[in-house]
Amino acid sequence: MSIDTALAGLQSFLGNRLSRSKGDLAAHGTSETHFAPAPPDAVAWPETAEEVARIVEICAQEGCPVVGWGTGTSLEAQSLAVRGGVVVDFARMNKVLQVNAEDMNVVVQPGLTREALNRELRATGLFFPVDPGADASLGGMASTRASGTTTVRYGTMRDGVMALQVVLGDGRLIRTGSRARKSSTGYDLTALIVGSEGTLGLITELTLRLHGVPEAVSSAVCAFADMEGAVNAVIETIQSGVEMARIEFVDAATARAFNLHAGADMPEKPHLLVEFHGSPTAVAEQAALFG
Ligand SMILES: Cc1cc2nc3c(=O)[nH]c(=O)nc-3n(C[C@H](O)[C@H](O)[C@H](O)COP(=O)(O)OP(=O)(O)OC[C@H]3O[C@@H](n4cnc5c(N)ncnc54)[C@H](O)[C@@H]3O)c2cc1C
Numbered sequence: 103m104s105i106d107t108a109l110a111g112l113q114s115f116l117g118n119r120l121s122r123s124k125g126d127l128a129a130h131g132t133s134e135t136h137f138a139p140a141p142p143d144a145v146a147w148p149e150t151a152e153e154v155a156r157i158v159e160i161c162a163q164e165g166c167p168v169v170g171w172g173t174g175t176s177l178e179a180q181s182l183a184v185r186g187g188v189v190v191d192f193a194r195m196n197k198v199l200q201v202n203a204e205d206m207n208v209v210v211q212p213g214l215t216r217e218a219l220n221r222e223l224r225a226t227g228l229f230f231p232v233d234p235g236a237d238a239s240l241g242g243m244a245s246t247r248a249s250g251t252t253t254v255r256y257g258t259m260r261d262g263v264m265a266l267q268v269v270l271g272d273g274r275l276i277r278t279g280s281r282a283r284k285s286s287t288g289y290d291l292t293a294l295i296v297g298s299e300g301t302l303g304l305i306t307e308l309t310l311r312l313h314g315v316p317e318a319v320s321s322a323v324c325a326f327a328d329m330e331g332a333v334n335a336v337i338e339t340i341q342s343g344v345e346m347a348r349i350e351f352v353d354a355a356t357a358r359a360f361n362l363h364a365g366a367d368m369p370e371k372p373h374l375l376v377e378f379h380g381s382p383t384a385v386a387e388q389a390a391l392f393g
Pocket of ligand 1: 117120133134167168169171172173174175176177180181192212233234235236238239240241242244245246248249250251286299301303304306
C-alpha cells in the first residue's frame with residue numbers, strides 16, 4: 103500500500119488531468135482559511151462520476167487520503183490535505199444537467215458555482231437563493247451545509263438539496279433522495295451527507311430546490327442607538343411574522359470599517375441591513391410593518 107502506487111494507477115486513466123506540479127499543489131494546499139497551508143501529493147481533475155469512483159476506489163486500496171475541492175473558499179481548513187494524498191478538484195464537472203422549471207428544481211454537477219447557476223437560470227424566472235458571500239461551488243456548499251444572508255427566508259443548503267449522487271469511501275456510487283418533495287421511506291441519507299465535509303463521500307451530482315425570482319425587492323439600512331435595540335428589533339420582527347429576505351446585523355466597529363474602506367458614510371452605531379422580497383404590494387406592506 104502506497105501513495106505512489108495509487109498515483110501511478112490514477113495517472114493511467116487521468117493522464118495530464120493528474121498533476122504533481124508545485125504550482126498546482128500550492129494552489130490546492132491553501133484556502134481562505136487562516137490555518138497553515140497543507141499541500142497534497144497530487145491534484146486530480148475528473149470529468150465524470152465514474153472517474154471519481156475509480157479515483158476513490160484506487161486510493162482506498164492504497165490507503166491514500168482523498169480530499170474534495172470546490173473553489174477553496176471554506177474558512178475552517180476542511181479542504182486542506184493535512185495527511186497528504188490526492189485533492190479531487192471538481193472544476194471540470196461544472197454543468198447544469200437538467201432544468202425542471204415546472205417542478206422548480208435543477209440537477210447540476212458539483213463544480214458549478216452558485217453565480218454560474220443563477221446566470222444559467224436567468225431566462226426561467228427561477229433562482230437558487232443560498233448565498234454564502236463567496237462564489238462557491240454547489241458541491242462545496244452542500245458539503246459545508248452553507249448558509250448566508252438569505253437564510254432567514256430561504257434556509258440553508260440543508261433545505262436546498264433534494265437529492266445527491268455520491269461516491270462512497272470504497273468507490274461505490276450511490277443515489278440519495280429524489281425529486282419528489284416528500285418521501286417518508288428509509289433513512290434521510292441526503293441530510294446525512296449535506297454538511298459532512300467530504301468525510302462520508304464525494305458528491306458527483308446534486309438536485310437543488312429553486313425559487314421564483316421575486317417581482318419586487320426593497321432594502322433598507324437602519325441605525326440603532328445601541329446593540330440591544332437592534333437585537334430586540336430582530337426578535338420582534340421574526341416573532342411578528344414579517345417575511346424578511348435578509349436581516350443582517352452590523353456592529354459599530356464594522357460600520358466604521360465600512361466607512362474607512364468604502365466611504366459608506368454610515369453613523370458609527372449598530373445597524374440592521376434588511377431586504378424584502380415579493381410582489382410590489384407585499385414588499386410595501388412588509389417594509390411598513392418592519393418600520
Ligand atoms: C468572504 C466569505 C464569506 C463567507 N460567508 C459565509 C456564510 O455566510 N455562510 C457560510 O456558510 N459560509 C460562508 N463562507 C464559507 C464558504 O463560502 C463556504 O464554506 C462554501 O460553502 C465552500 O464552498 P467551496 O466550493 O469553496 O468548497 P471548498 O472550500 O473547496 O470545500 C469545502 C469542503 O467541502 C469539501 N468538498 C468540496 N467539494 C466537494 C464534493 N463535490 N464532494 C464532497 N466534498 C466536497 C471539501 O473537501 C471541504 O471539506 C464564506 C467565505 C468567504 C470567503
